[in-house]
Amino acid sequence: MNNKRALRAVLLAILCMSAALCASAQRLTRRAQTGARVQIVCAEKVYGDVLAQIGGDAVEVFSILGQPNQDPHLFEADASVARRVAHAQLVVYNGAGYDPWMSQLLAASRSPRRAQIEIAQLAGKKTGDNPHFWMLPNAMSALARAAHAVLARVDSVRSSEYDARLADFLASLKPIEQRIATLRARVKGMPITATEPLADYLTQALGLRMRNARFQRAIMKGSEPSVADTAAFEDDLRQRRVKALIDNAQTTSGHARRMLKIAHASGVAVAPFSEILPAGMTYQRWMQRQLDVLERALFP
Numbered sequence: 001m002n003n004k005r006a007l008r009a010v011l012l013a014i015l016c017m018s019a020a021l022c023a024s025a026q027r028l029t030r031r032a033q034t035g036a037r038v039q040i041v042c043a044e045k046v047y048g049d050v051l052a053q054i055g056g057d058a059v060e061v062f063s064i065l066g067q068p069n070q071d072p073h074l075f076e077a078d079a080s081v082a083r084r085v086a087h088a089q090l091v092v093y094n095g096a097g098y099d100p101w102m103s104q105l106l107a108a109s110r111s112p113r114r115a116q117i118e119i120a121q122l123a124g125k126k127t128g129d130n131p132h133f134w135m136l137p138n139a140m141s142a143l144a145r146a147a148h149a150v151l152a153r154v155d156s157v158r159s160s161e162y163d164a165r166l167a168d169f170l171a172s173l174k175p176i177e178q179r180i181a182t183l184r185a186r187v188k189g190m191p192i193t194a195t196e197p198l199a200d201y202l203t204q205a206l207g208l209r210m211r212n213a214r215f216q217r218a219i220m221k222g223s224e225p226s227v228a229d230t231a232a233f234e235d236d237l238r239q240r241r242v243k244a245l246i247d248n249a250q251t252t253s254g255h256a257r258r259m260l261k262i263a264h265a266s267g268v269a270v271a272p273f274s275e276i277l278p279a280g281m282t283y284q285r286w287m288q289r290q291l292d293v294l295e296r297a298l299f300p
């Protein structure tokens with residue numbers, strides 16, 4: 001190799017290296033501008049929807065319980081769920097014994113980088129309390145604020161975007177709160193029953209009188225309701241002592257299905273509810289739809 005050729009080769013190598021450096025510098029700048037998407041795992045799909053509303057396209061949300069044919073009270077996590085939790089930057093879960101597998105997975109893969117939000121803690125509830133916290137409007141605004149605080153910290157470049165989306169979300173809860181207040185004036189004191197204690201926080205907010213609570217708790221836990229409680233429930237339906245039956249269509253218990261049949265046969269209005277956010281629906285739309293269903297049952 002003569003000197004000229006050697007020099008050309010060296011120059012070419014330097015040129016290539018600087019081009020490569022430029023490209024990687026560009027990549028770094030782009031990454032700093034747009035940021036990588038914050039990885040979030042939610043135990044329940046309804047919380048995943050709230051996180052997606054607060055995070056927008058800056059986050060990637062994976063929800064574990066999301067199948068309409070699932071009974072969340074009976075779910076067990078597998079290895080793929082464990083992997084998702086191990087790699088998440090933020091994990092959101094219900095707590096209060098609703099998703100005990102999540103606290104186990106969190107304990108099994110400790111990570112100082114990962115933030116956690118437990119709805120039970122936000123709502124000031126504990127194991128033994130009714131765990132259907134998405135029916136508690138205050139819990140959802142508390143979740144939105146907690147999610148905002150985490151996102152604004154781990155992805156501070158976009159904190160103003162998160163501020164705007166939190167404000168939009170909180171404003172979107174107002175029509176639901178107003179509707180509950182208006183409906184309460186019409187339904188307060190009406191007796192009602194349910195196959196599972198899914199909507200208790202909502203019926204309490206409406207001032208409805210819930211009957212057959214013990215039967216419903218047994219169904220929720222997957223245990224047998226007592227003979228006396230079952231007979232009392234049947235009587236309520238046959239004598240039409242309740243205005244409506246809220247049915248959680250995701251409880252597979254034969255006892256619950258039987259009560260549904262008796263309600264139909266006795267002419268008691270049925271309000272079909274679901275435990276999991278239906279596909280393609282936001283939390284707000286879902287709440288409005290469930291209030292539609294309940295209102296139709298109470299005022300046929």
Ligand SMILES: [Zn+2]
Binds near residue numbers: 196275
């Ligand atoms: Zn339930």
